[in-house]
């Protein structure tokens with residue numbers, strides 16, 4: 001795991017305050033409208049009310065005989081109330097962590113004065129709350145940027161620590177695919193920017209973040225709904241089964257009280273998972289937030305756990321990404337100096353990291369351009385042409401780019417690329433580097449070696465993913481040889497070379513057509529369609545607004561490798577849910593054996609009392625006390641997730657059945673026996 005795992009930019013609130021608030025919330029949540037959302041707990045809640053009534057009048061539903069009826073019914077009512085409150089408490093604790101984060105975020109939001117540019121060029125001072133999408137504003141050093149936007153003019157550094165927790169300032173400039181979007185609430189610390197507002201007040205990135213961490217927009221995920229339905233059906237089945245007991249008991253001449261029937265029902269329905277289900281989901285989103293990733297929904301987090309295929313960029317994701325020019329390799333009798341000169345000419349307008357590093361290398365070799373830069377025009381790099389360059393004042397065209405692209409260019413100008421070019425191309429590619437051919441009109445002068453380094457530890461992470469059954473596909477605009485060298489070294493399962501932006505979306509669709517769930521990262525505007533198409537799209541915060549809107553997650557640290565962590569978090573969420581469901585259902589066996597003998601004690605089937613519990617009443621109370629206490633006991637596990645190992649779904653299932661299934665059968669026998677001994681020792685029941 002990388003070091004980012006432990007990174008927590010958003011401090012957790014003070015714990016006792018958190019628990020106090022959660023306890024209050026636990027009682028507020030007793031409102032029937034809120035309780036109705038959780039069918040299992042709703043049944044317990046109804047049981048609480050009925051047993052409370054039976055405490056006041058044990059003969060409410062007919063005459064009942066027995067000792068200590070008031071006390072027994074009262075104790076059951078209290079235990080059931082605690083069961084419901086504990087479940088609400090679990091959810092409230094999970095929500096509370098997000099609320100504290102939301103408060104911290106909210107403190108960055110304050111109404112400010114914005115300088116709005118009017119069409120006539122004058123500036124009007126307006127409140128930030130009056131800004132609208134499309135407005136143009138000016139911000140200068142020291143200002144809090146009043147709204148989300150896209151930089152139209154200027155270069156400035158911006159302190160984004162309010163949202164990313166990262167104190168190093170970030171450079172923002174117009175026209176760049178990765179640095180042109182700004183977030184409202186961050187602070188500009190140098191120079192001036194002209195910004196086009198892209199979000200109305202209250203709809204910005206920080207507003208969305210607040211709503212999300214607060215859980216305001218949390219709706220049940222498909223898996224959660226499916227599980228809730230299953231739990232409700234199980235509850236209904238037990239309700240029906242238990243309603244058949246009174247006639248049988250009557251026939252056996254051992255009438256059973258309503259209180260005992262309710263006790264048995266509550267013991268058998270899956271209250272443990274019913275009580276913890278929503279806390280598990282909230283905690284999953286919270287864990288993602290602590291990784292500095294903003295998910296637009298719990299569904300997105302959950303989808304991470306179901307991912308089968310991970311589509312990853314090469315440059316910047318698998319490799320370090322700051323591809324630096326390392327060497328100029330001349331061909332066809334040209335000198336290194338010739339190549340440096342043409343490479344410089346072709347890069348003078350290129351603002352990409354690759355372009356800038358070529359300029360640095362060339363200038364380090366004292367290369368100079370011999371034309372009037374003001375009269376020349378830059379030809380911007382595009383992933384489609386895979387070239388960039390300069391049109392010279394004398395009509396000459398210098399270009400650099402992917403070797404096959406430059407070969408095509410040279411041929412179209414009547415040239416004939418030599419075998420020399422091929423040799424240089426292969427040499428660089430076999431090193432895993434990116435070769436860029438440099439040409440002027442119909443002549444190739446040489447090849448630039450852009451060095452690219454595989455991120456340390458990435459191979460191990462791909463191995464982990466493979467063990468989890470996740471296939472990795474590397475996608476790159478680079479040539480086949482480079483791609484295969486890097487793919488082999490990094491240990492990805494598959495790769496696609498010479499990929500255009502359209503290929504990305506095609507790869508995703510192909511995988512999806514085979515029923516796979518696909519995750520990908522991206523930052524550029526041309527990644528937006530693919531980010532939207534993917535089941536999990538992780539956009540970089542440094543990316544364009546379009547990419548961020550299309551994605552269902554945004555990484556505030558702009559670290560594409562985080563997708564791997566997200567898959568792990570998602571899987572852990574699903575496994576935690578599965579493990580606690582297994583545990584919850586397995587528990588019922590012990591509770592059944594504790595309560596059933598008590599019900600038929602009058603009929604003389606006390607022989608069923610295999611647990612040797614001290615009295616029928618004590619057995620029932622012990623089972624229900626265990627049933628209530630197991631919920632708060634499992635809150636820590638629900639919030640932090642079960643220990644995660646990179647295994648396939650099948651292996652994990654087997655492991656869980658063994659640990660949580662077997663453990664779930666055995667643990668309550670011991671615990672119930674222990675509670676029974678304790679309460680009978682203090683002379684209770």
Ligand SMILES: Nc1ncnc2c1ncn2[C@@H]1O[C@H](COP(=O)(O)OP(=O)(O)OP(=O)(O)O)[C@@H](O)[C@H]1O
Pocket residue numbers: 313314315316350352354355381383386387388400401402403434435436475476477478479499
């Ligand atoms: N600034 C540039 N000028 C000219 N050609 C470039 C420039 N940057 C990259 N290229 C060439 O264009 C190709 C495609 O670039 P693109 O950005 O689509 O993919 P990539 O950066 O190689 O890989 P990835 O898709 O993993 O980011 C590169 O492999 C390289 O040959």
Ligand SMILES: [K+]
Pocket residue numbers: 266267268269270271272627
């Ligand atoms: K139960």
Ligand SMILES: [Mg+2]
Pocket residue numbers: 315477
């Ligand atoms: Mg690229």
